[in-house]
Amino acid sequence: MKLTMRLGERSYDIIIKAGALNHVGELTNLRRRALVVTDDGVPPQYAQTVAAQCSEASIVTVKQGEGSKSMAGFEQVLTAAMEAGLRRSDVIIAVGGGVVGDLAGFAAASYMRGIDFINCPTTTLSQVDSSIGGKVAINLGDTKNIVGAFWQPRLVVADTAALDTLTPRHYANGLAEAVKSGLIADAELFELFETQDAHEKIEEIITRSLVVKKNIVELDEREGGPRAALNFGHTLGHAVESFEGLGGLYHGECVALGMLPMIDDSALRQRLRAVCKKLGLPARVDYDGDRVLDYIRRDKKAGGEGVKTVRVREAGQYYFEYATFDELRALAKEGIR
Ligand SMILES: NC(=O)c1ccc[n+]([C@@H]2O[C@H](COP(=O)([O-])OP(=O)(O)OC[C@H]3O[C@@H](n4cnc5c(N)ncnc54)[C@H](O)[C@@H]3O)[C@@H](O)[C@H]2O)c1
Known part of the structure; x- marks a missing residue:
């Protein structure tokens, strides 16, 4: 399947296909220097497969985990780019999940004031969501994504066969963002999670999520x-994610929990709970409401007495509504517990 993100001169193709990592060189110009960025949790053969298609490639492997989306990780990638002798016409290629994509993309946006970026996402989360759209960032301390840029990739290659090596928990984690896409804009995608096996329908799930x-x-x-x-x-979701002591929930798991209170209709909320259970995502969590609200107040999106929230009235339809912190606390109490 091929989609095209249409953004004028920043337009690009998105390829979704099992085995596509073997064909990156046929899809774009790799007859130039390339820095392939990956992490030590991604099976190394994926980065090697892509590097082998470049005329001159170096691979830099950062440590797996959110900790690499940091100033130190950023410096490691930029230093590797400089040591590899990358020039303005060369390319940085991410081969990994959302951490590698956000980090490598931000390095590409900054190195020599911006060079080409290709994203080869290898997790469900990055294939259904983070690899497109151009948001690239690192964290500063424990504040997520506070330093970054809008930097669109030149090409996105989602090889669905790469998902076979993911742990079941990481596999399910990414599906939460696809469930989100269904709830806000594609009711049939949401229903697909209720009626079908997500593994069997993964290409359709990725494609529909990316279309949204x-x-x-x-x-x-x-x-x-x-x-x-x-x-x-x-x-x-971000507030829950930022807490220690919740057993280290992943991003998608927290998004699943964060969606529940934002659904108006209790029957649809129950349907989401059932989907979460089916996929192995959490559907309830105990938390300290005051800490959640404190975090949201400090979060970069919060200003004044409340925040703009995204709500879903029925599957496939969202609307925006301003909520005061007290309203948010009441909603969260009802929906997450
Ligand atoms: N830019 C955006 O629009 C956007 C959107 C959503 C989330 N994000 C970001 O994405 C990040 C989370 O991404 P993620 O869930 O992909 O996590 P991740 O990148 O940390 O990957 C999860 C784990 O899976 C391993 N892994 C990756 N591919 C693998 C494979 N094919 N087989 C086996 N193991 C593999 C990694 O080494 C890592 O340990 C967060 O930093 C979040 O902020 C960005």
């Missing part, structure tokens, strides 16, 4: 309006 995101990004590349709908579940 693509349509929104094409309208609003820099999040001045509708793009904020993609943050459905993320206001509470």
Whole structure:
């Protein structure tokens, strides 16, 4: 399957296909210097497969985990780019999950004031969501994504066969973002999770999720309006994610929890709980409401007495609503517990 993100001169193709990592060189110009960025949790053969198709490639392997989306990780990638002798016409290629994509993309946006970036996502989360749209970032201390850029890739290659080596928990984690896409804009995608086996339908799930995101990004590349709908579940989700003591929940797991309170209809909320259980995502968590609200107040999106939230009235339809912190606390109590 091929999609095209249409953003004028920043347009690019998105390829979704089992085995596609073997064909990156046929899809774009790799007859130049390339720095392939991966992490030590990604099976090394994926980066090697891509590097072998470049005329001159170096591979830099950062440590797996969110800790690499840091100033130290950023410096490691930039230093590798400089040591590899990358020039303005060369390319940085991410082969990994959302951590590698966000880090390598930000390095590409910054190195020599911006060079080409190719993203080869290898997790469900990065294939259904993070690899397109151009948001690239690192964290500063424990504040997520606070330093970054909008830097669109030149090409995205999602090889669905690479997902076979993921742990079941990481596999399910990424599906939460696809469930989100269904809830905000594609009711049939949401129903697919209820009626079908997600593994068997993975190519369709990835494609439909990316279509949802693509349509929104094409309208609003820099999040001045509708793009904020993609943050459905993320206001509470990020807050839960930032806590220690919750057993180290993953990003998608927290998004799943964050979506529940933002659904108006209790029957749809029950359907989401059932989907979460089926996929192996959490559907309830105990948390300290005051700490959640404190975090949201400090979060970069919060200003004044409340926040703009994304709500879902029925599957496939979102709307925006301002919520005071007290309203948010009440909603969260009802929905997450
Ligand atoms: N830029 C965006 O629009 C956007 C959107 C959503 C999330 N994100 C970011 O994405 C990040 C999370 O991404 P993620 O869930 O992909 O996590 P991740 O990149 O940390 O990958 C999860 C784990 O899987 C391993 N892995 C990756 N591919 C593998 C494979 N094919 N087989 C076996 N193991 C593999 C990694 O080494 C890592 O340990 C967060 O930093 C989040 O902020 C960005």
